Amino acid sequence: MTEHHPDTGATPRDPVRVRAAGATHVGRVRPGNEDSLLCRAPLFAVADGMGGHEAGEVASSIAVEELDRLLDEQRGPSVEGLRETLHRAAARIQALSPGSALAAGTTVAVVATVEIEGGGYWLVMNLGDSRTYRLSRDGLEQVSVDHSVVQELVDRGEITEEQARRHPYRNMVTRALGAGASNEPDFWAIPAEPGDRMLICSDGLSGEISDAAIERLLSGEGTLEQVCERLIEAALDAGGHDNISVVVIEATDVVGSEGAPHDDTTGPRPRPGDGDGTR
Ligand code: MN
Numbered sequence: 001m002t003e004h005h006p007d008t009g010a011t012p013r014d015p016v017r018v019r020a021a022g023a024t025h026v027g028r029v030r031p032g033n034e035d036s037l038l039c040r041a042p043l044f045a046v047a048d049g050m051g052g053h054e055a056g057e058v059a060s061s062i063a064v065e066e067l068d069r070l071l072d073e074q075r076g077p078s079v080e081g082l083r084e085t086l087h088r089a090a091a092r093i094q095a096l097s098p099g100s101a102l103a104a105g106t107t108v109a110v111v112a113t114v115e116i117e118g119g120g121y122w123l124v125m126n127l128g129d130s131r132t133y134r135l136s137r138d139g140l141e142q143v144s145v146d147h148s149v150v151q152e153l154v155d156r157g158e159i160t161e162e163q164a165r166r167h168p169y170r171n172m173v174t175r176a177l178g179a180g181a182s183n184e185p186d187f188w189a190i191p192a193e194p195g196d197r198m199l200i201c202s203d204g205l206s207g208e209i210s211d212a213a214i215e216r217l218l219s220g221e222g223t224l225e226q227v228c229e230r231l232i233e234a235a236l237d238a239g240g241h242d243n244i245s246v247v248v249i250e251a252t253d254v255v256g257s258e259g260a261p262h263d264d265t266t267g268p269r270p271r272p273g274d275g276d277g278t279r
Helices: 055-073 079-094 149-155 161-166 211-218 224-237
Strands: 016-025 035-040 043-050 108-116 119-127 131-136 139-142 186-191 197-201 244-254
Touching: 016 035, 016 119, 016 224, 035 055, 035 244, 043 055, 043 197, 043 244, 055 079, 055 108, 079 108, 079 119, 108 131, 108 197, 108 244, 119 131, 119 244, 131 211, 139 211, 149 161, 197 211, 211 224, 224 244
Parallel strands: none
Antiparallel strands: 016 244, 035 043, 043 108, 108 119, 119 186, 131 139, 131 197, 197 244
16 A cells, blocks of 8 residues: 555655654552663554563563564555564464463554555554544544443443443453454555644553543643653653653655645544554
């Protein structure tokens, strides 16, 4: 689905030119940080590991390592490339603790910039309960849908978003890489607009502060490093019960964003899988 510049020798033009920053913090309660992140254009990711005896830390760093390798091997991220990367990472993670019910696992949340039919897009991939938000001219929108027990309860109307935040099962994911869970990711493709800010975060942020607080801090002034720092400080002030990771990506220039109107068939939050023809 990623279209490349036909001139193979020259540097391909970036479909979305970005600036980005990322930060991670152990929090105030957990003994170690099991989150990992990747901040390397055109690919950005947060992985939140799970499993005892440092298995989570290893699982999340394997996910990020394999994504990093994808950048070295391919000329641009694609749905197919990301799927292959997940399979490679899953095999490595499963080999860590064969047959164990409390196996190592990790969430994987990815934002990549891609070109689709001459336009610059955000390609969002989610597996687990780390989140991707988009701050655009229209405000903040949660792009990804959590693969979690409480999200299923919210979808069925059994509990509210607010109750989900405090629910005893709030940390239970229904999909993940490894950990014996389904590892089928969801994808979204969203037309990028100059000025958009994408946020990828672990649940140490989204479980700690409200979407309204995220919107206020994400639209803040200063450098993106400062924006990341303020998000982490807010989660720490709220208790810092979990590891906190954030990656903020801002579109400074987008191909196809001038003149030609965007194809509006892929809205900000379509059903999972829409927009790229795969599921
Ligand atoms: Mn977490």
